[in-house]
Amino acid sequence: MITRHWRRRHNLYKLVGSRCRSCGRVFYPYSQRCIYCGSREVEQARLEGDARLVSYSIVYSVSDEAKYEAPVILGMVDIGGVKVIAELTDVSPGEVEAGMSLEPVLRRVTVNGESGLIYYAVKFRPRLGGSGSGGD
Amino acid sequence: MVGIIGVGMTRINRHYGKGLRELALEAASSAVEDAGVNGVDFIVVASSLSYKQVGQLDLAGHLASYLGYRGSRGIAVESGEASGLAGLMVAYGLLASGVADKVLLVGVDKLTEYNSGETYSHLEGLYDVEGDGFYNIGHAGIAGILMRLYMNEYGVDRLTMANWPALMHANAKVNPYAMLRFAITPEKAASAMPLADPITLMDSYPIGDGAAALVLARGDSGDVEVSRVESSTGYPSPAHRDDPLFIESLRDAVARIGLSREDLEKIDVMEIHDSFTITAYMILETLGLSDKGRAPRDVAEGRYNGGGAPVLNPSGGLKARGHPIGATGVYQLAELTLQLRGEFPGVRVDGAKRGLAISLNGFGSSSYVALLTAR
Ligand SMILES: [Zn+2]
Numbered sequence: 001m002i003t004r005h006w007r008r009r010h011n012l013y014k015l016v017g018s019r020c021r022s023c024g025r026v027f028y029p030y031s032q033r034c035i036y037c038g039s040r041e042v043e044q045a046r047l048e049g050d051a052r053l054v055s056y057s058i059v060y061s062v063s064d065e066a067k068y069e070a071p072v073i074l075g076m077v078d079i080g081g082v083k084v085i086a087e088l089t090d091v092s093p094g095e096v097e098a099g100m101s102l103e104p105v106l107r108r109v110t111v112n113g114e115s116g117l118i119y120y121a122v123k124f125r126p127r128l129g130g131s132g133s134g135g136d
Numbered sequence: 137m138v139g140i141i142g143v144g145m146t147r148i149n150r151h152y153g154k155g156l157r158e159l160a161l162e163a164a165s166s167a168v169e170d171a172g173v174n175g176v177d178f179i180v181v182a183s184s185l186s187y188k189q190v191g192q193l194d195l196a197g198h199l200a201s202y203l204g205y206r207g208s209r210g211i212a213v214e215s216g217e218a219s220g221l222a223g224l225m226v227a228y229g230l231l232a233s234g235v236a237d238k239v240l241l242v243g244v245d246k247l248t249e250y251n252s253g254e255t256y257s258h259l260e261g262l263y264d265v266e267g268d269g270f271y272n273i274g275h276a277g278i279a280g281i282l283m284r285l286y287m288n289e290y291g292v293d294r295l296t297m298a299n300w301p302a303l304m305h306a307n308a309k310v311n312p313y314a315m316l317r318f319a320i321t322p323e324k325a326a327s328a329m330p331l332a333d334p335i336t337l338m339d340s341y342p343i344g345d346g347a348a349a350l351v352l353a354r355g356d357s358g359d360v361e362v363s364r365v366e367s368s369t370g371y372p373s374p375a376h377r378d379d380p381l382f383i384e385s386l387r388d389a390v391a392r393i394g395l396s397r398e399d400l401e402k403i404d405v406m407e408i409h410d411s412f413t414i415t416a417y418m419i420l421e422t423l424g425l426s427d428k429g430r431a432p433r434d435v436a437e438g439r440y441n442g443g444g445a446p447v448l449n450p451s452g453g454l455k456a457r458g459h460p461i462g463a464t465g466v467y468q469l470a471e472l473t474l475q476l477r478g479e480f481p482g483v484r485v486d487g488a489k490r491g492l493a494i495s496l497n498g499f500g501s502s503s504y505v506a507l508l509t510a511r
Contacts, residue, residue: 008266008270029267054285055282055284055285055288056280056281056284057276057278057279057280057284057335058330058333059272059276059277059280060274060330060331060332060333061252061275061276063254063256063257063260063272063274064251064253064256065272066272066274069272071333072272072273072274072277074273074277074278074281075281083380085267085271085273085373087271087272098284098288109270
């Protein structure tokens, strides 16, 4: 878990996905092969643009590692036409609504009980008025 | 030709007093006795969560002695929730190619060795651990997202969604191998404790242990034939699909097995992978048995319990029979075999000739389909 997180830190901190030069699809997270057409012609692409909440769940049945974070608000977010699954933050269950505008922000995901290490990743929060600028 | 000549099942439950070995032995002994054979030359073990819960590796090697077959050939198969049908695919290949004459397929899993919080963490491994599974998705978070998406997309209310669990509990009530043998109303299912809102406790499979086994043989012995087993791999996440509610790997597995929508409508009985209420509806609409957004109403109108379409999950399904992850596919096959023999000890589909098992991991990272035919 510790090394996995370290390996993926750029992905997790900056929403680095993939753009396929063969079929043109963009997807998340980064993969060396295109998950749509199998091509090797894949380059890293940072996900940017307007983020909108497609759907969400208020998750109560979470792992022990996440029990102090419960309930977790898990969303399917469309960011510039690419869908990702990620946690929401800075919002209460009663305020969440499908279709709402969001912005990415770096937040704690879990605390590893044994090592005490804290893992960070991009979460999404409601866009704070105006044009907003993608929270990094 | 590959036939099923024996089946055995244990009741799914929180078997605190029984380990993986005891459960496997119980199911395997019934299957071997049912088949009336002395030995088998290959053991295929289907298991998934036990690698995290019990920690035993080389499961086939270690189980063989305990089952009384030391010296036979053995292999273990892990494909998450679809492990059982993946095990059938391996067994089928061994028999059809002439490598083996008789195969014992044992599906077995333990989910209750730890408290539920730890088990949820193990179950997160069914999803992409470097993608969606990096977040705190629990076992039901992705399902919750998909269920809300479905309800919003098609304007289906919470109570209408609950028709599925009500039907499954009605079926499981009379299945002696089912974990949850009690009826519930749609109202009760819709208002139960939330697990991953809008998913309640009654939209989800229960956490339980179990084992089921088959003896398969090359040639024309046995009342039931394995006509085909097929599969396809799919996207790591439903978020990768244009329509997250459509399971393309299932469509592809069904196409590979050579069944059109009209063929599917003529199947007598199906055991499908209703890990959650939403999974059942996604499967029905992916197969084209229900139009998009219609599955919950079709279920309410009785289409799938004797109303003309295939009878679905007379066992009670993953929802109420139970879902011991890697063993579930073998339960589906054992139940269908008993249906085709006219011997299922619960809701029986009279005169059934063709049965279909459908198993997924997650929401389709793998999809498996098996067609069984009465001889
Ligand atoms: Zn591509």
